[in-house]
Amino acid sequence: LKFVCYSNDGVDDHMMCLIGLKNIFARQLPNMPKEYIVRLLMDRKHKSVMVLRKNEVEGGIPLVVGGITYRPYHRQRFGEIAFCAISADEQVKGYGTRLMNHLKEHARDVDGLTHFLTYADNNAVGYFLKQSFTKEIYLEKDVWHGYIKDYDGVLLMECRIDPKLKYTN
Ligand code: ACO
DSSP states (O other): OEEEEEOSSSOHHHHHHHHHHHHHHHHHOTTSOHHHHHHHHHOTTOEEEEEEEEEEEETTEEEEEEEEEEEEETTTTEEEEEEEEEOGGGTTSSHHHHHHHHHHHHHHHTTOOOEEEEEEOGGGHHHHHHTTOBSSOOSOHHHHBTTBOOOSSOEEEEEEOOSSOOOOO
8 A cells, every 4th residue: 555645747657546436535525516526626726645556557547545535725634524534445554544544644744734724524523523523623823713614514624633643663
């Protein structure tokens, strides 16, 4: 397995990975309009941390196992997770946890972030709780209010990134 972080930078290989991730999001997040998924994935302010099968391709597209798309707000030092999914046949094998750990380390060490916020689907709240997200929001509201969009039927959750912890090995 290989963990990478790509955004829409015009590099062919990165674009193919983003397409592979788009296909996973489209299947695993059926309530999200496909156009919306594509728009955020291709938005240059968003980044995607992905888990790939090393050197494997399928129809020219690198074999993407899953990923998390987020937008860093550098000045406010938090990131909003927009989408998170692992492909159906690879779920509950621990990849979702490893992916989140890579995201936290990347966001802290590369983007300088201290927190994540996400609107969790009801069925994913358990997963986020296991990744140290809380239902309580400790960040001051004026830090994030007006930056992240409001959704219905989903729960806002927060995670503090440990400033020193080594999340990956
Ligand atoms: N509800 C409760 N607990 C869960 C869930 C869930 N939906 N999914 C995983 N867990 C638990 C696992 O049992 C495991 O617990 P353990 O450590 O005690 O064994 C722990 O969370 C981590 O499991 P992983 O195997 O690392 O998780 P996985 O690789 O399956 O990835 C994910 C989790 C991303 C939620 C995946 O199941 C998935 O893609 N689901 C469908 C799409 C989805 O719901 N995405 C989130 C939507 S919200 C958003 O995108 C902002």
